[in-house]
Amino acid sequence: xxxxxxxxxxxxxxxxxxxxxxxxxxxxxxxxxxxxxxxxxxxxxxxxxxxxxxxxxxxxxxxxxxxxxxxxxxxxxxxxxxxxxxxxxxxxxxxxxxxxxxxxxxxxxxxxxxxxxxxxxxxxxxxxxxxxxxxxxxxxxxxxxxxxxxxxxxxxxxxxxxxxxxxxxxxxxxxxxxxxxxxxxxxxxxxxxxxxxxxxxxxxxxxxxxxxxxxxxxxxxxxxxxxxxxxxxxxxxxxxxxxxxxxxxxxxxxxxxxxxxxxxxxxxxxxxxxxxxxxxxxxxxxxxxxxxxxxxxxxxxxxxxxxxxxxxxxxxxxxxxxxxxxxxxxxxxxxxxxxxxxxxxxxxxxxxxxxxxxxxxxxxxxxxxxxxxxxxxxxxxxxxxxxxxxxxxxxxxxxxxxxxxxxxxxxxxxxxxxxxxxxxxxxxxxxxxxxxxxxxxxxxxxxxxxxxxxxxxx
Amino acid sequence: xxxxxxxxxxxxxxxxxxxxxxxxxxxxxxxxxxxxxxxxxxxxxxxxxxxxxxxxxxxxxxxxxxxxxxxxxxxxxxxxxxxxxxxxxxxxxxxxxxxxxxxxxxxxxxxxxxxxxxxxxxxxxxxxxxxxxxxxxxxxxxxxxxxxxxxxxxxxxxxxxxxxxxxxxxxxxxxxxxxxxxxxxxxxxxxxxxxxxxxxxxxxxxxxxxxxxxxxxxxxxxxxxxxxxxxxxxxxxxxxxxxxxxxxxxxxxxxxxxxxxxxxxxxxxxxxxxxxxxxxxxxxxxxxxxxxxxxxxxxxxxxxxxxxx
Numbered sequence: 001x002x003x004x005x006x007x008x009x010x011x012x013x014x015x016x017x018x019x020x021x022x023x024x025x026x027x028x029x030x031x032x033x034x035x036x037x038x039x040x041x042x043x044x045x046x047x048x049x050x051x052x053x054x055x056x057x058x059x060x061x062x063x064x065x066x067x068x069x070x071x072x073x074x075x076x077x078x079x080x081x082x083x084x085x086x087x088x089x090x091x092x093x094x095x096x097x098x099x100x101x102x103x104x105x106x107x108x109x110x111x112x113x114x115x116x117x118x119x120x121x122x123x124x125x126x127x128x129x130x131x132x133x134x135x136x137x138x139x140x141x142x143x144x145x146x147x148x149x150x151x152x153x154x155x156x157x158x159x160x161x162x163x164x165x166x167x168x169x170x171x172x173x174x175x176x177x178x179x180x181x182x183x184x185x186x187x188x189x190x191x192x193x194x195x196x197x198x199x200x201x202x203x204x205x206x207x208x209x210x211x212x213x214x215x216x217x218x219x220x221x222x223x224x225x226x227x228x229x230x231x232x233x234x235x236x237x238x239x240x241x242x243x244x245x246x247x248x249x250x251x252x253x254x255x256x257x258x259x260x261x262x263x264x265x266x267x268x269x270x271x272x273x274x275x276x277x278x279x280x281x282x283x284x285x286x287x288x289x290x291x292x293x294x295x296x297x298x299x300x301x302x303x304x305x306x307x308x309x310x311x312x313x314x315x316x317x318x319x320x321x322x323x324x325x326x327x328x329x330x331x332x333x334x335x336x337x338x339x340x341x342x343x344x345x346x347x348x349x350x351x352x353x354x355x356x357x358x359x360x361x362x363x364x365x366x367x368x369x370x371x372x373x374x375x376x377x378x379x380x381x382x383x384x385x386x387x388x389x390x391x392x393x394x395x396x397x398x399x400x401x402x403x404x405x406x407x408x409x410x411x412x413x414x415x416x417x418x419x420x421x422x423x424x425x426x427x428x429x430x431x432x433x434x435x436x437x438x439x440x441x442x443x444x445x446x447x448x449x450x451x452x453x454x455x456x457x458x
Numbered sequence: 459x460x461x462x463x464x465x466x467x468x469x470x471x472x473x474x475x476x477x478x479x480x481x482x483x484x485x486x487x488x489x490x491x492x493x494x495x496x497x498x499x500x501x502x503x504x505x506x507x508x509x510x511x512x513x514x515x516x517x518x519x520x521x522x523x524x525x526x527x528x529x530x531x532x533x534x535x536x537x538x539x540x541x542x543x544x545x546x547x548x549x550x551x552x553x554x555x556x557x558x559x560x561x562x563x564x565x566x567x568x569x570x571x572x573x574x575x576x577x578x579x580x581x582x583x584x585x586x587x588x589x590x591x592x593x594x595x596x597x598x599x600x601x602x603x604x605x606x607x608x609x610x611x612x613x614x615x616x617x618x619x620x621x622x623x624x625x626x627x628x629x630x631x632x633x634x635x636x637x638x639x640x641x642x643x644x645x646x647x648x649x650x651x652x653x654x655x656x657x658x659x660x661x662x663x664x665x666x667x668x669x670x671x672x673x674x675x676x677x678x679x680x681x682x683x684x685x686x687x688x689x690x691x692x693x694x695x696x697x698x699x700x701x702x703x704x705x706x707x708x709x710x711x712x713x714x715x716x717x718x719x720x721x722x723x724x725x726x727x728x729x730x731x732x733x734x735x736x737x738x739x740x741x742x743x744x745x746x747x748x749x750x751x752x753x754x755x756x757x758x759x760x761x762x763x764x765x766x767x
Contacts, residue, residue: 067709067722069553094709095722103705107616109625289729293525308727315729316521 046084048370056086058358063101064115064348067093073383077375081365087358105130110353113362115165117348118420119153120427125351126156132352135360138163141367145389153416154349162349163367166375167386169403170226170306170344170417172330176295185301187331189338191234195265198272201301208275211300212267212283213291214436221432223288225419226344227304228435231263232256233342234335238413245418247456251426252449260445268439275300284440289315295328296320304333306346307403311382322381323398330399332406335413343406346417347386376400423457430455516735519544524732545736549723554733556740558711559719563697563744565628566715570635570696571689577636578643578688579681583673585644586651587659597648603641612705619706628713630706635696643688650684651677686755694745716741 066074071093082089092111094100098121104110105128116122125131134142134154142151142163154162173194180186183204188194201209214223233241236255243249244256267273267283274282276294289312294300296316305312313320313328320327335342350366352359365371369389376383376390381397384404392408395401406412419427430452437443437451475483488494514529519542523532532540550556584590585597615634619625624633654677662676700717707713709722720737724730749756 065726067726070726090710092708092710093722094704094718095724095726096704096709100704103612103616106613107620109616109620289727290525293522296522297526311725312727312729315725316525 045080049081049084049365052081052085052361052365053357054086055358055361058086058356059088059090060113060359060362061090061092061111062113062115063092063094063097063104063111065093065095065097065117066115067095070382073379074375076378077371078362078365080374081362081371085358085361087362089362101125105353112352112354112356112359114351114353115348116162116351118346119349119416120420120422120424122154122162122349122351123156124424126159126161130353131161132355134160134163134352135355135363137360137364138367141364145367145369145387147386149414149416150347150386153347153421162351163363164386165348165350165366167347167384167407168306168308168345169384169406170346171230171333171342172305172307172309172403173333174292174295174303174305174309174328174330175301176298176327177325177329178327179295179298179301188334190334191262191336194334198266198302202271207299207301208272209301210267210273211275211277211291211294211303212273213277213286213288214283214439215285215287219428219432220284221434221436222419223291223305224435224439225427225431226306226417227263227267228260229344229415229418230304230333230342231259232418233344233413233415235259235262238342238415241415241418245421251453251456252446257445257449260449264445280442281440284436307384307399308382310397310399314381330402341406341409341412343412343414344417345386345407345414346420425457426452426455512735512738515732516545516739517541517543518732521732545733546740549733549736549740554719554723554737555711556716556719556737559714559716560740562713563715563717563741566631566635566703566713567693567696569632570639571692573632573636574639574643574692575685575689578640578647579678579685581640581644582647582651583669583677585648587672587677588669600641601645604645608638608702616706625706626708626710626713628707631703631713634702634706635692635699638702639692639695643692646688647681647684650681654680683755686752690749690752690756693748697745
């Protein structure tokens with residue numbers, strides 16, 4: 001029976017539940033400024049924030065991809081800013097950021113600040129005309145603490161919009177120091193040594209050398225594009241790399257084909273892959289998040305992945321130690337010679353959809369060394385920046401320190417992740433798909449490159 | 459019986475059955491054959507195995523075990539020591555606070571079910587039992603709204619919510635889910651209401667009942683199965699919704715439902731899926747409970763409007 005009393009009861013339940021959540025909100029907002037108890041220490045700490053002025057009663061909304069643990073690390077990195085200036089920073093993280101942001105911008109519900117995970121997205125949202133150019137204070141910080149190339153990544157059609165925030169160095173090879181010591185292997189310093197090591201591991205026959213995985217849901221294939229970019233930067237060189245990304249040379253230029261062929265010699269060969277997982281085809285189906293795990297079980301010797309892969313080890317098993325004398329560690333993917341240091345990296349960028357003073361103040365703060373230091377202090381592992389003002393001793397994990405030393409080294413030939421800079425039809429489309437076909441369907445290197453070339457928007 | 463032809467079977471039944479009734483009897487015979495039962499069992503097993511695997515996985519505490527061996531190996535008695543509640547503890551623990559999002563989901567879902575049912579009952583009554591000009595055209599218009607994919611409404615609707623200052627509150631979810639649910643609700647309840655014998659309504663009229671009394675005293679008590687079945691549909695849809703919640707309300711702890719939290723639990727780089735298995739079962743508890751509680755209405759309600767009785 002559907003009696004009115006039941007409806008009333010249900011409505012009462014709704015009201016009660018709404019009340020509960022309202023209480024929950026009240027508690028969470030009042031608990032925030034609890035840290036002000038050490039009043040005098042706080043005054044001293046706040047001196048550095050005096051330049052941003054008194055922003056009491058204002059609110060800045062921030063939208064980004066960082067969730068969970070990572071999200072709360074970001075929130076604590078600007079807690080001091082909020083406390084000293086009085087501005088409220090309302091943070092929202094979502095895994096569906098890249099799909100949701102354009103919808104919100106279009107509907108007029110854009111956040112004050114969005115942290116974009118790649119420059120390609122900046123170009124898309126800048127095209128809507130709703131992104132505000134970076135204020136002078138931000139530009140000054142970026143000029144001072146970042147290299148000119150990083151500023152260029154945040155620039156669209158000559159207007160500087162977005163300051164870089166975090167960064168990642170991708171050209172690393174993970175290995176187990178203990179397994180290397182047992183077998184008497186040494187860290188290769190040139191590509192030839194890497195090839196020789198690969199052959200030696202295969203000949204010793206305990207396990208195959210490489211484990212690779214490129215499955216990543218709808219983005220399947222992207223880890224393979226990083227591999228290709230690393231190869232192109234080495235075998236075609238930095239100049240050709242730049243021309244390749246801007247399509248001044250065709251995607252299937254002979255130098256690119258040579259690079260892909262060289263890459264294939266290592267990881268498209270049954271003798272060398274796919275350690276602990278299967279055959280060459282299994283590369284396409286193995287989740288990239290799990291692909292390095294056979295190293296822990298002694299079934300794989302080498303796994304190429306970015307510095308941020310360190311968090312994946314601790315997800316697998318919290319007791320794993322990432323470090324030179326620990327369970328897993330990484331060495332930079334070598335260049336052709338011992339003194340060349342080519343590195344592929346990525347980064348995220350701060351775009352603002354509002355030019356209110358508090359938003360601009362917060363933007364300037366995010367581009368400052370103070371923020372970078374606060375973020376380093378708040379992060380146990382898995383974050384670096386290319387902000388040269390960062391005090392490297394504050395980074396807690398040895399891997400982050402290694403990554404920062406690579407990013408800060410002027411001798412490093414740094415290039416931004418090419419697929420992030422190409423048009424999305426290629427960089428987030430055919431490049432991914434064709435690389436998947438390269439492994440899954442054994443498509444030839446020449447056919448793969450030709451297919452991507454034909455998909456480049458005219 | 460086996461030697462007789464199907465024709466002989468229904469001829470041997472007592473005379474006086476209508477053609478429709480004979481067809482029903484035949485359908486029943488066909489559906490109760492052992493082959494059909496075997497097929498149903500196979501389908502049920504195929505359907506359940508992945509869910510069961512997920513359940514087993516959710517109790518396997520160690521991420522390394524989950525990665526290195528399939529779930530059925532954990533079922534061997536020798537491996538039982540590996541089972542633990544660790545994933546559930548992490549999922550419900552202070553870091554993930556699934557409990558808070560559970561509350562959010564209830565606050566989102568209950569009004570999102572009650573509002574469309576209330577409105578649809580009134581609309582269905584008007585379409586079924588009152589005469590007015592353009593009734594059929596209006597009904598077809600409402601009915602055909604079902605084919606509008608909700609994705610195309612997102613930007614215009616969100617723009618409107620922003621103008622009204624509603625975005626980021628529960629209101630957008632209640633309103634949106636009510637809007638998206640109404641066409642089906644009106645259609646379903648209207649068809650069911652039409653099946654109520656005209657004599658009942660007319661008898662009430664003769665006794666002096668107005669529209670309000672007919673609606674409350676005659677129609678409503680007879681509508682329970684239809685209301686329950688639509689309530690299940692709508693409840694499951696809203697409870698499991700992620701798209702509408704993320705697009706309109708956003709992913710803040712104040713309003714985000716369980717599904718939004720669940721999809722984030724896998725971690726920024728999607729590597730913590732062992733937690734997902736536990737989270738999935740936690741979020742499944744409520745829909746399963748609702749379904750079991752209302753299922754006796756469900757089969758009756760599913761047939762709402764499909765058979766003339």
